[in-house]
Amino acid sequence: MIKKAVIPAAGLGTRMLPLTKTQPKEMLPLGRKPCIQYIVEELAGVGVKQILFITGYKKRSIEDHFDKDNELNRLLSMSGQKDLLDELKFEDMDVTFFYTRQSIPAGLGHAVNCARDFVGDDPFIIALGDSIIRSDENKILLQRMIEQFEKHENCFVIGTRRVPIEAVHRYGIICPDGEEKDGIVGIKDLVEKPSPQNAPSTLAIAARYIMPGKLFDAISRTSPGVGGEIQLTDAIRLLLREGTKGYSVSLTDREKRYDIGNIESYYEAFVDFALSDEKYGYRLKQYIIKKFNL
Numbered sequence: 001m002i003k004k005a006v007i008p009a010a011g012l013g014t015r016m017l018p019l020t021k022t023q024p025k026e027m028l029p030l031g032r033k034p035c036i037q038y039i040v041e042e043l044a045g046v047g048v049k050q051i052l053f054i055t056g057y058k059k060r061s062i063e064d065h066f067d068k069d070n071e072l073n074r075l076l077s078m079s080g081q082k083d084l085l086d087e088l089k090f091e092d093m094d095v096t097f098f099y100t101r102q103s104i105p106a107g108l109g110h111a112v113n114c115a116r117d118f119v120g121d122d123p124f125i126i127a128l129g130d131s132i133i134r135s136d137e138n139k140i141l142l143q144r145m146i147e148q149f150e151k152h153e154n155c156f157v158i159g160t161r162r163v164p165i166e167a168v169h170r171y172g173i174i175c176p177d178g179e180e181k182d183g184i185v186g187i188k189d190l191v192e193k194p195s196p197q198n199a200p201s202t203l204a205i206a207a208r209y210i211m212p213g214k215l216f217d218a219i220s221r222t223s224p225g226v227g228g229e230i231q232l233t234d235a236i237r238l239l240l241r242e243g244t245k246g247y248s249v250s251l252t253d254r255e256k257r258y259d260i261g262n263i264e265s266y267y268e269a270f271v272d273f274a275l276s277d278e279k280y281g282y283r284l285k286q287y288i289i290k291k292f293n294l
Helices: 036-044 060-066 072-079 084-087 108-113 139-152 163-171 213-220 232-241 263-275 281-291
Strands: 004-008 048-057 096-099 122-127 131-135 155-162 172-181 182-190 203-211 245-249 257-258
Touching: 004 036, 004 131, 036 060, 036 122, 036 131, 060 096, 072 084, 096 257, 108 213, 108 232, 131 139, 131 203, 131 263, 139 155, 139 203, 139 245, 155 163, 155 232, 163 203, 172 245, 182 232, 203 232, 203 257, 213 232, 257 263, 263 281
Parallel strands: 004 048, 004 122, 048 096, 155 245
Antiparallel strands: 122 203, 131 257, 155 203, 172 182, 172 203, 182 245
């Protein structure tokens, strides 16, 4: 069982300004929870016991959110507001939180490398802090990834999704090794933001990774790329070249990834999560029907 996870959450959120001028994008609301709470609950649901947040400047609210607020709990209890107390049950998850800062914006590979002492030689999950995976499957993507990882010694697993060919230039794309079966295929190579003409597939990296501890050695031997940043994709490619087997596990038609790092996807996510709210979703749906005369 994989017990450790790393959540990189140090990005500045510039594509979301002015919304993110003082508020971390990871703390933006989706329905009645901040984005990052969904990710933490996803990790806790597959058995993760220790989570390290890689944060940056102006990210203190993430730490505050997961810290138990004893005074607030006491006041709600004394006033008999059990329904509101229930909303804070996430504070009692069987997970220990750790925090460290990426002091300079030097790429995702550099951010993940900040977790070297936390992870050690253990396998671990990387879950990007601005990406939600919503699933109606009995086994969510991350659980299927863990099962694939446990079948093979000395491997890594990347969560992926199909994207339109005209959109491949925005993502890291998998070069498959063989035919996909039940949503799983080997990885021959990774190509960062290829043109549609040169893309080896339409399988895009979907913000979830399971990596062996030796990833950190690969990061230490990875040269900075464009803008002087150390790219996680380049370090993973080094693992591939040195014989580590990689696998892609894809989202199904009953799963969706939301990128909270851009306004369009954030709006979609907010509407979808708000509409699914057990208490207020129906009212919102009726409001939309009335507003647009549907």
